[in-house]
Amino acid sequence: MAKNPRQKQPLQTKKHLARIERERIQRRYILISSIVVLVLVVALIVYGIVEQTYLQPLQPVAVVNGQKVSTRDFQTQTRYARYQLVSNARNTMQFLELFGNNPEALSSFQGQIQQIQAQLEPTSIGQEVLDNLIEAELIRQEAEKRGLLVTKEELDEAVANAFGYYQNGTPTIQPTEKPIPTSTLNPTQKALLPPTSTPTATPVITPTATPVITITLTPTQIPTITQTPDPTLTPTPYTEQGFQSLYDEVMANFEKDIQFDESDLRYQIETNLYREKLMEAVLAELEVSREVEQVWARHILVADEQTAQDVLKQIREGADWNDMAMLYSTDTSNKEQGGDLGWFGRGAMVVEFEKAAFELSIGEISEPVQTSFGWHIIQVLGHEVRTLSESEYQQLREQKFSEWLTQVRENATIDIRDYWVDRVPAEPTLPPEIVQFLQQSVQSIPQPTLPAASPDQ
Structure with missing residues (x-):
């Protein structure tokens, strides 16, 4: 009578069991690592969305005396x-x-x-x-x-x-402002200027x-603008x-x-x-205030101090101011008008020019004054409190x-x-x-x- 064949179970040695356990642990580590990486990626994406949408808008671009500008x-x-x-x-x-x-x-x-x-x-x-x-x-x-x-x-x-x-109601349109009357020239000013100067x-x-x-x-x-039966347009x-x-x-x-x-x-x-x-x-x-101290001045602008001294010397010896301005001044915006700057208040000119102009008496001519534009010879033609337009x-x-x-x-x-x-x-x-x-x-x-x-x- 034939014997029933039976498969012989392989013997599992300690070494073989240890290898199986190591593989099981490795698979677990790989699974855990994959889950961790996936969670981190998702977290970074979510954080980016939250940071861009909610956190960043709240962050200040400037802080002014403790108050944030978001x-x-x-x-x-x-x-x-x-x-x-x-x-x-x-x-x-x-x-x-x-x-x-x-x-x-x-x-x-x-x-x-x-x-x-x-x-x-x-x-x-x-x-x-x-x-x-x-x-x-x-x-x-x-x-x-x-x-x-x-x-x-x-x-x-x-x-x-x-x-x-x-x-x-619609605000009333302000009327056109009236020009400020020009000051009457005094005898000193009339002597300094040609008859047509103002x-x-x-x-x-x-x-x-x-x-x-x-x-x-x-x-x-x-x-819109609608059209009535007649040709007149009515808003x-x-x-x-x-x-x-x-x-x-x-x-x-x-x-x-x-x-x-x-x-x-x-x-x-x-x-x-x-x-x-x-x-x-x-x-x-x-x-x-609308009432401000102003001076009316004219100047001759040159490039260097020596030229300024030469021009000043000629004027003091009797040369005509307007001729000197036309001949020497580098300020092309007013040299043809004798360097006339009109009336101006404090803060309108550079500091050095302003200081000299406001310290001069009517008719007085300054020593050469240096500014960032060059060297100026200044003469004041008027000095008074005026009403601004x-x-x-x-x-x-x-x-x-x-x-x-x-x-x-x-x-x-x-x-x-x-x-x-x-x-x-x-x-x-x-x-x-x-x-x-x-x-x-x-x-x-x-x-x-x-x-x-x-x-x-």
Whole structure:
């Protein structure tokens, strides 16, 4: 009888069992390592999303006296600034299409668009927006110190006004300002000047631009004009309902295109209101008045001290001032008028020139005065307290407030984080047709031709 064959079980030695255990442990380590790596990758992705979406916007790009200027506000205001520049470029292109056949107009519009392109450069626009946000925070802090408040009613009215809606009626247009009468010349002044001479206009003091809100509307957002049965065109009344409809449409477009919402708009307008109130308070503290001390002076500007001494010697020996100005002065803007600078107040000229002019008596001629422009011989023709025109007064107010605000910033503790440079938004961008126009403009600029080398070189 045959035996049932049975498979003989292999004997598992200790060595074989140890190898199996090592392989099992290795597989476990590989599995655990894979899970850990996967978890880390997922965690990094989640952190990146959280950091980009929630944490980074809260991080400050600057700290002003302990108050943070957030990345979110910086990026939002930068996108809005870019939006305004792009809108300006679009408007300029429309003018270019209308007047582009005129070479002078073409050159002017081309220069404007190129300037806008330069302003859109990330570092440039980012620095400007950052400075504005720091200034806005300083203004709010200084307003708080003085107990200045902007009420909700004031803010609501200013928002409506920004959209051209005036609930209490359209403001009355200010009448054209009357010119300030020219001072009567005294005998000394008459002796110094030809019979036809009169003081020239006061030099304009360049003000620092006041931040304003500009609401850019597309053609479809402008109140329509309806035609009555007769040929007369009558504008559609701009009611509160019309304002609200326009406001909702504009803000919806802002939020969709540049993530700029209602709170951002109200923040900007509120900052402007704080600036206006703070300016009034500061100028009152500084006692800035419409009545200011001014001098009327003329000068002869030359390049070096020896020439100045020679010209001064000739004048003192009887040479005619106007002839000397025409012959020697390098200030081409007024040499044909005898170097007449008109009336000016303190702060309008460089310090050295101002000091000398305000110390001279009427008719007195200075020793040569050195400034960064060269050497001046100065003669004062008038010195009195004068009333500024409205435009001059507003320019003076802006100048004084700007100087005060600059001093406030210098005394503030401001910590600017270097990483702001990497967080400047790159959108919105110029439309393709404008970019193409700029490229064609660059290509059309004549390139300098180098002279051909001679055979013996």
